[in-house]
Amino acid sequence: MIRHLAAASLLLTTACLAIGPATAADPGITDTEILIGDVEPLTGPPALLGVAASIGHKIAIAEANAAGGVNGRKIKYVLEDDGYVTARTIQGVKKVIDVDKVFAMIGISGSGQSIAVMPVLEKSGIPTVIDVAPVKFLWEPPRKNVFVVGQSYEEGIIHLVNFLADKNPGKKWGLITQDDDYGITVRDGFDTVVKAKKLNVVYSGNYKKGQQDFSSDMLQLKDSGAEVFLAGGIIGENIAMMKELEKLGIKPVTGIFWPGRIEPVLKLMGPAGDGIYAVDYVEPFAGAAGKAFLEKAKPLVSEAEFKGINRYTMTGYAAAKVLIAAIERCGKQPTWACTISELEKTRNVETGVMAPISFGPGVRFSNQKLQIMQADAATLSFKPVN
Amino acid sequence: MQYLIQLLISGLAIGAIYGLIAMGFAVIYKSTGLVNFAQGEMTMITAYIAWTISTTVSGNVFVVAIGAILAAVLLGLVIERLVMRPMLGEPVFATVMVTIGLAVILRSAINFIWDAYPHGLDISMGRGIVHLGGIGVRTGQIAVIVTLLALLAAIWAFFRYSKVGVAMRAVAADDRTALLMGISATRVHALAWAASSVIAGIGGVFFALSYDLSPAMFQLGLKAFPATILGGLDAVLGSGLGGLLIGITENLAGGYLGSGMKEVAGFAMIIVVLMVRPFGIFGERDIERV
Known part of the structure; x- marks a missing residue:
């Protein structure tokens, strides 16, 4: 009996191999549909980035579907919530790959989460474009099937601190960072410029993740006499810091990083946020490109989703555009191997929301161009600084 | 000197918010013998409701205050009736687990009902600087x-002089004897949940007024719980004062020892105090730990 079963299995395997790759299609693709999977924080505080990024993916997908789909196939988006919990990210990615059997992955939660899920992605070999939290570990060393759209946190901070240092020579500096991997990256970038430009740092604070009251920290900053301040919080922390500084009656030249560069933050900061500098690689909504993106997005998403648009929507949109374009270039029978090869051939792809995107042989990181912006409290927007 | 005074004032202000939420913990514990691990989330829900009222109904401070208090009462009563009352008589561990589950649900509700963006509670007062x-x-x-001090006085008078307050103390002391005396324990429990929701909710609204409103606000519960332990889990007034102590200690540590010490200082103080008085500064000796 066992011998018969073994013979039958052998026969079946040989038959499958003989039919060839045309029918042994990769998962997630039928004659009418292509499935793209994503795992994002859709609940809890980080939903601010997860929901916005998923809206960006939806916009690009809706745009492609409205134009007839990818070579006649409509794209279906499979989205899972990880609540920003790493174990759930791994579980979610396994689920969309093994159970939903998606053709490609996009987005993927925060930096820690995408790092943790990397072995699963690598082992599966599924074409993946990461866009939410670009950190070096995701592209160094380059993985065959994983591409990252964005710019590294460290480069972002270096760019911002260099700009502020050139603009404010000889001034006293203050810095506060979060006590986690994000904070360490911010501090590393800051220290690089401090060393290179010999900046005079008079205050250096390190707060515990989740801290909400910054009264004593900002009092220390004031006491130190800092004139230029790098606020290394994310969202709520930066708001609290700026409001404390307002209460204390001081207004140092302040820089914030892109995770906190969302327009509602300015509303909450009020006049205290006027003039703060930010660094980013996506276009500000106040600029022509930002306005054009909003116009494009409006008919493609619901009213609630439109309200949830922020900078992460742009990063999500750009990544999805690049992935869809690569699948499209594979023609009528896209496979994982072809999609990965086409992603690698991505050259100066225009998305309208950031500088053109390129990858290359062994290059899995798009290394986006950075720009400095300044907050305008009157219009609650960030405007490019020339 | 000005530096010290500034630290003390800020410490008192954040401590008063911890104190209000801590009193919420203590009211439920005192009446039901239960630690409510959803206290921070209930605080957050009330603050979000206050924000909704201010943006959709009226930004008038009295309208927002009355609306938020009514909503908090309703929230407390609904949770008690639908979630906690069916757990009466069940093992304490199971009931505590129910409050943890409730916390997760309420936390997720923020994203479903509202959104993940930070919001400011813009009512006519509160944000000005004097x-x-x-x-x-x-x-x-x-x-x-001022609100914390007023509530401390009001609650002291309530437990000392009002019939309902005495009934609550009776249920807390011995619910079976209280039942024989004609006191309805379930009614007292319902009242405790409503009162706790309101007191902690006031803390949440003040937090939203001074800082911002975000789905991370539930963490206030984690900050206020040590204040309850410090003041005494069964001491409502003690918990309020415990909040002030934690707030001041945190700020002094942050101001003089560095940012990193701020979050540690409150817990360090709790360890020291509990080593000397395991039942908290104002708590009763025979407290049951959960």
């Missing part, structure tokens, strides 16, 4: 300190 002897203080910070 200068007292050259020290800038937000009006909301002054208001929360």
Whole structure:
């Protein structure tokens, strides 16, 4: 009996191999549909980035579907919530790959989460474009099937601190960072410029993740006499810091990083946020490109989703555009191997929301161009600084 | 000196918010013998409701205050009736687990009902800055300190002189004897949940007024719980004072020892105090730990 079963299995395997790759299609693709999977924080505080990024993916997908789909196939988006919990990210990615059997992955939660899920992605070999939290570990060393759209946190901070240092020579500096991997990256970038430009740092604070009251920290900053301040919080922390500084009656030249560069933050900061500098690689909504993106997005998403648009929507949109374009270039029978090869051939792809995107042989990181912006409290927007 | 005064004022203000939420913990514990691990989330829900009222109904401070208090009462009563009352008589561990589950549900509800963006509670008062002897203080910070002190006095009088307050103390002391005396334990429990929701909710609204409103606000519960332990899990007034102590200690540590010590200082103080008085500064000796 066992011998018969073994013979039958052998026969079946040989038959499958003989039919060839045309029918042994990769998962997630039928004659009418292509499935793209994503795992994002859709609940809890980080939903601010997860929901916005998923809206960006939806916009690009809706745009492609409205134009007839990818070579006649409509794209279906499979989205899972990880609540920003790493174990759930791994579980979610396994689920969309093994159970939903998606053709490609996009987005993927925060930096820690995408790092943790990397072995699963690598082992599966599924074409993946990461866009939410670009950190070096995701592209160094380059993985065959994983591409990252964005710019590294460290480069972002270096760019911002260099700009502020050139603009404010000889001034006293203050810095506060979060006590986690994000904070360490911010501090590393800051220290690089401090060393290179010999900046005079008079205050250096390190707060515990989740801290909400910054009264004593900002009092220390004031006491130190800092004139230029790098606020290394994310969202709520930066708001609290700026409001404390307002209460204390001081207004140092302040820089914030892109995770906190969302327009509602300015509303909450009020006049205290006027003039703060930010660094980013996506276009500000106040600029022509930002306005054009909003116009494009409006008919493609619901009213609630439109309200949830922020900078992460742009990063999500750009990544999805690049992935869809690569699948499209594979023609009528896209496979994982072809999609990965086409992603690698991505050259100066225009998305309208950031500088053109390129990858290359062994290059899995798009290394986006950075720009400095300044907050305008009157219009609650960030405007490019020339 | 001005540096010290500024630290003390800020510490009192944030401590008053911890104190209010801590009192919420203590009211439920005192009446039901239960630690409510969803206290921070209930606080957050009330603050979000206050924000909704301010943006959709009226930004008038009295309308927002009355609306938020009514909503908090309703929230407390609904949770008690639908979630906690069916757990009466069940093992304490199971009931505590129910409050943890409730916390997760309420936390997720924020994203489903509202959104993940930070919001500001913009009502006519609270965000203004007044200068007292050259020290800038937000009006909301002054208001929360005054509110805590007023509530401490009111709650002391309530437990001391009112029939309902005495009934609550009776249920807390011995619910079976209280039942024989004609006191309805379930009614007392319902009242405790409503009162706890309101008191903690006031803390949440003041926090939203002074800082911002975000789905991370539930963490206030984690900050206020040590204040309850410090003051005494069964001591409502002690918990309020425990909040002030934690707030001041945190700020002094942050101001003189560095940012990193701020979050540690409160817990360090709790360890020291509990080594000397395991039942908290104002708690009763025979407290049952959960």
